[in-house]
Amino acid sequence: MKLRRAFKRSADPERARREVIDEAIGSFRETGEWPADLGKRAAKAYLEALEGESEYRALSEAEQRLRYEKEDIRDxxxxxxxxxxxxxxxxxxxxxxxxxxxxxxxxxxxxxxxxxxxxxxxxxxxxxxxxxxxxxxxxxxxxxxxxxxxxxxxxxxxxxxxxxxxxxxxxxxxxxxxxxxxxxxxxxxxxxxxxxxxxxxxxxxxxxxxxxxxxxxxxxPTAYDDGGRLVDISPIAVPIPTPPAAETYSHSRAAQLDYSAPTPPPIKPNATPGDPTPPTYIY
Known part of the structure; x- marks a missing residue:
């Protein structure tokens, strides 16, 4: 970077050549004499400017590549x-x-x-x-x-x-x-x-x-649901209630799965059936 900043960049090669030609035309207008070495001077100006431009570009490209390499090494x-x-x-x-x-x-x-x-x-x-x-x-x-x-x-x-x-x-x-x-x-x-x-x-x-x-x-927070922070909804263990005794009636009969076995004894009723619900008519 220091080398590039210290380097004095020359004019554009085309511009350097035009300046030599413009100078020759101005001199011809004043003196009426055309310089015999115009081509050599124009070519020399072009080549010198081209050399300076090439050196400047080389320094710029080297600086850019080194910067990229430095960033890669840093990462x-x-x-x-x-x-x-x-x-x-x-x-x-x-x-x-x-x-x-x-x-x-x-x-x-x-x-x-x-x-x-x-x-x-x-x-x-x-x-x-x-x-x-x-x-x-x-x-x-x-x-x-x-x-x-x-x-x-x-x-x-x-x-x-x-x-x-x-x-x-x-x-x-x-x-x-x-x-x-x-x-x-x-x-x-x-x-x-x-x-x-x-x-x-x-x-x-x-x-x-x-x-x-x-x-x-x-x-x-460690997790979210659609409503925001996740709420713990883990199931809570509760005691299972004791089921009530089954109601049996005078007309109840014990199930007999095997008819080759003796008939089960009659079931002792512990409840009486209630009155049926009266029907409701809608006209």
Whole structure:
């Protein structure tokens, strides 16, 4: 790109040749003499302009092809780069957890200076780790933006402003206010770094798809029906009621399935038939 910008592009070859011819015609009008080397000068101007134009086009095409190759390499290596950042983050958080254990309640620089001793040393170590942490987060978002298309970049800006991409399973209503402020504004503090080191769920998304899946899992219900969120309509087990005894009448007879067997004894009636319903006539 620097070579192309520094290169002084020449005139169009046809235009360069016409300028030589126009100059010769102007000179002929004034002096009445026609230059004998007009053809050579016109050809020379054309060839020089053509050489400059070819060099400019070669630089432009090389720049474009290298840009495409760089984008391909970036897309191919993006997951590896994110994985590397995840390893660096794990190291930083491990050191921060160790250093944070010696703070003894210190929350800021003034309190660390007053406490002195191990608390001051730990605060200094955490301040240095905070710079590394900020660099990791900055690189993380740069990589994710680079591999995202235009629509996904808009989603990334929204997710980043909501605090996602730093704590797995992040829910804004379940974290302290200072944590929510740090994740949403990316203004990190020692207190936030110590909190993240101890909570155990800080991460660098391994890919754009993993980040999206984590956001969806924390923001969306797991299933829907036509009316909105899925309602559990699983059957409820209830006791089966005892059926009432069968009513038998004086005219009831026991069923006899095998007529070669003795006839069953008569059934003892336990009910009497009611009066029939009187008919209703419609005229």
């Amino acid at each position: 191919i290596c993006a997951d590896d780069a994110l994985s590397y950042l995840g390893g660096r983050l794990a190291d930083v958080l491990s050191e921060a957890k160790t250093a944070g254990a010696a703070l003894d309640g210190v929350r800021n620089a003034d309190e660390a200076i007053q406490a002195g001793g191990d608390a001051l040393d730990s605060f200094r170590a955490l301040t240095a780790l905070l710079k590394d942490f900020e660099n990791i987060r900055s690189a993380q978002w740069d990589i994710l933006r680079a591999v995202a298309d235009e629509d996904t970049r808009a989603k990334l800006r929204l997710w980043k402003s909501q605090g996602h991409g730093e704590v797995m399973g992040f829910r804004p209503d379940e974290v302290p206010p200072f944590v929510l402020d740090a994740t949403q504004t990316q203004r990190y503090t020692v207190a936030y770094l110590v909190w993240l080191a101890n909570v155990g769920t800080g991460y660098v998304p391994a890919s754009l798809g993993e980040l999206e899946a984590d956001v969806m899992a924390t923001n969306e």
